[in-house]
Amino acid sequence: MSDPLFQRAVIVGLGLVGSSLARALREQKIAKTIIGADADDGVRQQADELGFCDVIESDATRAVAGADIVILATPVGSMGAAAELIGPELAPGTILTDVGSVKGAVIEAVGPHVPKGVHFIPGHPIAGTEQSGPGAGFAALFHGRWCILTPLVGTDDAALAKLTTMWNRCGSQVELMDVGHHDLVLAITSHVPHLIAYNIVGTAADLEGVTQQEVVKYSAGGFRDFTRIAASDPTMWRDVFLANKDAVLEMLGRFSEDLTALQRAIRWGDGDALYDLFTRTRDIRRGIIDAGQETDEPDFGRKHD
Secondary structure, three states: OOOOEEEEEEOOOOOHHHHHHHHHHHOOOOEEEEEEEOOHHHHHHHHHHHOOEEEEEOOOOHHOOOOOOEEEEEHHHHHHHHHHHHHHHOOOOEEEOOOOOOOOOHHHHHHHHHHOOOOOOOEEEEEOOOOOOOOOOOOOHHHHOOEEOOOOOOOOOHHHHHHHHHHHOOOOOOOOOHHHHHHHHHHHHHHHHHHHHHHHHHHHHOOOOHHHHHHHOOHHHHHHHHHHOOOOOHHHHHHHHHHHHHHHHHHHHHHHHHHHHHHHHHOOOOOHHHHHHHHHHHHHHHHHHHHOOOOOOHHHHOOOO
């Protein structure tokens, strides 16, 4: 087992990703001491009972004192406020990173509060489930997944290498990416799919000719998996859509155009157009499976009681 990378690692926000990261840091002995900070009494109590942190604080400013790495794992809409709170307590040489799925808005909100000498390296582990809270976390969440880092101009090479090593030891492959490109890529691969899922489940709930009981009882695979996505944390996703609105609106515009073309093909009985589309989309699904980013088992391999 490798030596610890950090003496004192602090995770601000102990939801699914934050608690999973704490577990991974402990399991892989990446940090000598792991401190968790969360303003929610219930979250802190549950985290304390689960025991994946050495210390749990209600006050993030007290938690980050003496830290050599701080990870912001709050919803993206609150990261700016968190950075403003802890900024004065961050010592030169500290690595400050985050796990938000939007990078442009986070950099804009957090950047002004980063003291000179602190290494701010935005990050995004592309891993998660529809569950939330500290009880939903698990150390293997990042295994075989990508973590995107979007280093800013002038980022310290040694700090970037250290953060990359941390994510590698958590099981992730690391990719460096431009901030704007990250937000565009995630808009189409994550944000818009979630928005569509929320919308189609909401549409089903509002149908006058179909009862909610029928929606639940006769849910086939497609709708069932839409409901899985639509069960994701409302606060987190509200913040994501507002923070990445330009890229999301751009992708929604493209989606609307393609949906209109699909309507036209169905209306005019253009089976060739439908077949060509479905063939291309199936190939993408096979590529995801081949890349190890999903299992090809029915219902995505999820276990049911």
